[in-house]
Amino acid sequence: MNLIYELMVTGILISACLAVYLEEAIYSLISLTTMLILTALLYSMNGAVYAALFQLMMGVGALIVFFLLSEELTEKSKDKNTPRQILLTIAISLILAVPVTLFSAEDLIASVSCDISLPSALWELRGVDVILQGLVILTVVLGASIILYKKEGRK
Amino acid sequence: MNYIVLSLILLAVGFYGLLSKRSFLKILVSIEIIATAATMNFVLLSSSLSKTLGEALLMLAFSTDTCVNAIILSLLVITAKRYGKRSISKLAELEKTRENKRRDDE
Numbered sequence: 621m622n623l624i625y626e627l628m629v630t631g632i633l634i635s636a637c638l639a640v641y642l643e644e645a646i647y648s649l650i651s652l653t654t655m656l657i658l659t660a661l662l663y664s665m666n667g668a669v670y671a672a673l674f675q676l677m678m679g680v681g682a683l684i685v686f687f688l689l690s691e692e693l694t695e696k697s698k699d700k701n702t703p704r705q706i707l708l709t710i711a712i713s714l715i716l717a718v719p720v721t722l723f724s725a726e727d728l729i730a731s732v733s734c735d736i737s738l739p740s741a742l743w744e745l746r747g748v749d750v751i752l753q754g755l756v757i758l759t760v761v762l763g764a765s766i767i768l769y770k771k772e773g774r775k
Numbered sequence: 776m777n778y779i780v781l782s783l784i785l786l787a788v789g790f791y792g793l794l795s796k797r798s799f800l801k802i803l804v805s806i807e808i809i810a811t812a813a814t815m816n817f818v819l820l821s822s823s824l825s826k827t828l829g830e831a832l833l834m835l836a837f838s839t840d841t842c843v844n845a846i847i848l849s850l851l852v853i854t855a856k857r858y859g860k861r862s863i864s865k866l867a868e869l870e871k872t873r874e875n876k877r878r879d880d881e
Binding site for chain 2: 629633639659678685716719
């Protein structure tokens with residue numbers, strides 16, 4: 621079970637890195653699809669079956685639109701990735717997968733704190749997270765409206 | 776709790792793509808990776824606590840994510856049809872050229 625989990629995590633990281641790095645839009649989208657499917661599998665392995673189904677449905681819907689757009693709108697990329705560059709990206713993502721499989725944030729937290737576990741602490745404090753996200757969105761909206769107001773003034 | 780580390784690394788990969796790539800489609804892919812990293816925390820933390828609220832929050836987060844995708848896609852379609860450009864840097868050059876032209880006219 622642990623090995624399957626580690627393989628899945630490595631697969632997620634490799635496909636995420638390839639999705640960002642590959643120049644060809646279609647290959648990049650195929651990597652993104654792989655990442656979303658593996659994430660859905662990870663959710664279902666952790667017992668969140670509805671979340672996995674929802675992830676698959678939304679992922680498929682969004683990716684069909686992405687595929688159509690990439691076919692219709694994007695130019696064919698002139699500079700293609702060499703196999704050496706792709707292998708280097710895979711090697712980097714394998715290195716990135718090492719801390720995920722070895723490092724556990726739970727051990728780190730347990731050495732300094734008390735009775736409350738990390739998942740429950742994060743879960744209890746999710747309200748703070750929502751407020752902070754609200755603040756970020758408010759700042760972005762204010763910034764955008766100031767820029768637009770200045771542009772209107774210049775005209 | 777390796778999920779937090781996984782989510783952090785995915786977030787870093789997404790931010791790298793967002794800052795380094797100039798193509799609209801690559802930016803969209805990076806935003807998708809960042810959204811996956813964020814929603815992963817909801818689902819995996821709540822399932823480790825045997826609570827189902829995380830799955831409900833994931834669905835809300837996905838609906839927001841879909842709105843963001845729709846806005847970026849509409850921007851991509853508008854810029855591709857109006858200017859024939861698909862890269863942010865090319866759009867910025869276009870904006871600079873228009874600004875210079877307006878100054879010259881004044």
